[in-house]
Amino acid sequence: MSAPLGRRGLLTGWGRTAPTAADVVHAVDPDIVGRAIEEAAASQSAGGRGIIARGLGRSYGDAAQNAGGTVVDATWLDAIHKVDVASGVVTVAAGVSLQTLMERLVPLGWFVPVTPGTRLVTVGGAIAADIHGKNHHIDGSFCSHVLEMTLVTPGGTVTLSPASDPDLFWATAGGMGLTGVITAATIQMIPVETSYMLVDTERAPDLDSVMDKMLTGDDAYRYSVAWIDCQSTGRRLGRSVLTRGDHARTEDLPERLRGPPDRGRAFVPRTLVRVPFTPPSGLLNPLTVGAFNEFWFRKAPAHQVAKPHHMAGFFHPLDGVGEWNRLYGSKGFLQYQFVVPDEHGETVRKVIERLTTVKLASFLAVLKRFGPGDPGPLSFPMPGWTLALDLPIGYHALDELLDALDEQVVSAGGRVYLAKDSRVAPATFRTMYPRVDEWIAVRNRVDPHGVLRSDLGRRLGLCSDRSAPSTSDGRSRRRTSRPAGTKRVAPKRGGGAPSPAKTTSTTRRTDTTSTTRTTDTAGTARTATPPERTGT
Amino acid sequence: MIDAIGRPQSVLVLGGSSELAQAIVAKLVPARCRTVVLAGRESERLSEAAERARAAGADVAETVAFDTTDIEHHLAFVDQVFDRFGDFDLVIAAAGVLGTQGVLERDPVATASLLTTNFTGLAAAMVAVAGRLRHQGHGRLIVLSSVAGLRARKVNFVYGSSKAGLDAFAQGLGDSLVGTGVSVMIVRPGFVVGRMTEGMTPAPFSTTPDAVADAVVKGIESGAGVVYVPSVLRWVFAVMRQLPQLVWRRMPG
Numbered sequence: 139m140s141a142p143l144g145r146r147g148l149l150t151g152w153g154r155t156a157p158t159a160a161d162v163v164h165a166v167d168p169d170i171v172g173r174a175i176e177e178a179a180a181s182q183s184a185g186g187r188g189i190i191a192r193g194l195g196r197s198y199g200d201a202a203q204n205a206g207g208t209v210v211d212a213t214w215l216d217a218i219h220k221v222d223v224a225s226g227v228v229t230v231a232a233g234v235s236l237q238t239l240m241e242r243l244v245p246l247g248w249f250v251p252v253t254p255g256t257r258l259v260t261v262g263g264a265i266a267a268d269i270h271g272k273n274h275h276i277d278g279s280f281c282s283h284v285l286e287m288t289l290v291t292p293g294g295t296v297t298l299s300p301a302s303d304p305d306l307f308w309a310t311a312g313g314m315g316l317t318g319v320i321t322a323a324t325i326q327m328i329p330v331e332t333s334y335m336l337v338d339t340e341r342a343p344d345l346d347s348v349m350d351k352m353l354t355g356d357d358a359y360r361y362s363v364a365w366i367d368c369q370s371t372g373r374r375l376g377r378s379v380l381t382r383g384d385h386a387r388t389e390d391l392p393e394r395l396r397g398p399p400d401r402g403r404a405f406v407p408r409t410l411v412r413v414p415f416t417p418p419s420g421l422l423n424p425l426t427v428g429a430f431n432e433f434w435f436r437k438a439p440a441h442q443v444a445k446p447h448h449m450a451g452f453f454h455p456l457d458g459v460g461e462w463n464r465l466y467g468s469k470g471f472l473q474y475q476f477v478v479p480d481e482h483g484e485t486v487r488k489v490i491e492r493l494t495t496v497k498l499a500s501f502l503a504v505l506k507r508f509g510p511g512d513p514g515p516l517s518f519p520m521p522g523w524t525l526a527l528d529l530p531i532g533y534h535a536l537d538e539l540l541d542a543l544d545e546q547v548v549s550a551g552g553r554v555y556l557a558k559d560s561r562v563a564p565a566t567f568r569t570m571y572p573r574v575d576e577w578i579a580v581r582n583r584v585d586p587h588g589v590l591r592s593d594l595g596r597r598l599g600l601c602s603d604r605s606a607p608s609t610s611d612g613r614s615r616r617r618t619s620r621p622a623g624t625k626r627v628a629p630k631r632g633g634g635a636p637s638p639a640k641t642t643s644t645t646r647r648t649d650t651t652s653t654t655r656t657t658d659t660a661g662t663a664r665t666a667t668p669p670e671r672t673g674t
Numbered sequence: 675m676i677d678a679i680g681r682p683q684s685v686l687v688l689g690g691s692s693e694l695a696q697a698i699v700a701k702l703v704p705a706r707c708r709t710v711v712l713a714g715r716e717s718e719r720l721s722e723a724a725e726r727a728r729a730a731g732a733d734v735a736e737t738v739a740f741d742t743t744d745i746e747h748h749l750a751f752v753d754q755v756f757d758r759f760g761d762f763d764l765v766i767a768a769a770g771v772l773g774t775q776g777v778l779e780r781d782p783v784a785t786a787s788l789l790t791t792n793f794t795g796l797a798a799a800m801v802a803v804a805g806r807l808r809h810q811g812h813g814r815l816i817v818l819s820s821v822a823g824l825r826a827r828k829v830n831f832v833y834g835s836s837k838a839g840l841d842a843f844a845q846g847l848g849d850s851l852v853g854t855g856v857s858v859m860i861v862r863p864g865f866v867v868g869r870m871t872e873g874m875t876p877a878p879f880s881t882t883p884d885a886v887a888d889a890v891v892k893g894i895e896s897g898a899g900v901v902y903v904p905s906v907l908r909w910v911f912a913v914m915r916q917l918p919q920l921v922w923r924r925m926p927g
Contacts (some may be wrong), residue, residue: 593812604760
């Protein structure tokens, strides 16, 4: 038996909730991905628990976790394979972050077609979540700009384009990594002249006025987003700051921003401060968040037109604060993001009203408009309104509150975003994504034995929760129970086998070398375990 | 999987007839727990509990025969249950009997039997469970201990010492599982007014199965390591443990 690839580690999503342990395999070269998948497939019959890819860990919930199984750290796949400066078509390894793409390509005059509120996501993650940005109403979601991708599946490596295998392409777009590990992608970038944006900012006194402004005015802007104060009530319910803009051309900029050649295109983002430790939960409470919201609202200009803002500040204000997720304290937080169709815009109001009644501190509430969605059965966007709320864990009735919001979203024909989700009920999820069976059919084609698994998949019933595989349908039971009292050879476990935590600490090594050759001992403990339960 | 708000989707109870465990299950099922497996001695009480879980909306609510004292088969039993039902997000170690102190004090066999049921057998089962939880990389093990285990009292020291052993075992097990995705929560109720204590006069700070269940659900949500029910007992026993033996011995009850 060759040395195992992975090393046990505890993982959570960005929300820092529900940690689980997995064997983390660093994908120091693309071949390792294929080997790890093969190994995961081979160990299925012996209690193996599958494999999932992980990028920069910005999914809020459990999408990039795989309890007891393997997690491929794809951030190692960071090569920029090919750049066509004339056409803006780039081919990169899937672990390349949008930040890297911006740093390298903005100076050459190309910007990512879609960016979320953080640039610290990988291209692979962007495809797996089919991310959207402030320009969805104009440009659609990320996968609409993907010309080609390389997907490693249990059946082998495939190169996919929307034309070559549309079913698999679109099942992978938003498929949360459960159709395979994306190792490379070719993306059509968009041309920009500078690294600045021309931004119009205005304050809206209440929710109706901001929604009205967005309905009537958004089409004139490539990028649009409203920050909503979810704590003001009554007449000021939903007062907002609406920022909209587009990329600045060179002649739009004042002389000092144009600077020497190319300075106007520089993209050198910096982390201004870092949260050095995790404060106790409760730092972000209605009082502090209320004060912040008041400040933020008053700080915004009542009306300002065509003000140049640097891209980094416009798109990713929070990236200036390293590890800001720690601010929510040790209990962590979650983000609730939903979309409802245009005709159910009033759901946005109902949700915000509901939030104000429970005095929950939502530090970040962001309202956007979506244009038409893409063909992905699990892709989130659909035409309408999307609201995203960051909520701290700890409020005692958070579960009931969010279940109630789910109900409103479902009755409006909307859904929640899987990249943010950490708590939706399986049945609710199925109602929200009625095409899930189409998706499952495609997944069964490329991964018939269910090797690709994640905690999110287990939680939502998209993949099996068994150590030993039964069928691809996690719910069916074909195992027969062993008659009580039947003897079986069972070496000591638990007490006898060295615990992975213990063994890893005995084998200390640096990051890079640990990646390929990992702890023998941990692996032995792990591979020694399965045979005990193959005899059923 | 346990979600971000601490709601488990599946639960295995070792000692499924336990009133406390059933009260906990009754809170979990309406909060999305889909799979309930009650392991215990076959009895009407056990199958009725499964029936109730099913009626409350669990997709799977089954009973399996389990005897804490049948230590030799614990490993096979636990493997069988996990293989059959899949992952368990929550395992509740609830098996336990109170015994009659007067009888226990004079009967070494009865004493050994109580210690095996409450401590030796259950601890052995927890070893098997911990192995599977470690393998699955997630899960919470809830151990129903008792404040009676914090300091043995002459009126129930056999029971108390069994809980003391269990409690200490669970603390160590919990520490050994750090980093594996698995955690242990120890529940230390005071006097619980219920079936187990029928006919007894409630001690001060007594509680009910329902209150214990509430505290457990809250503890799962917050990720607590130790839960006292009622919570004031944490402070009461911080004092009680310091009392001179002479005073402790003369405490009424």
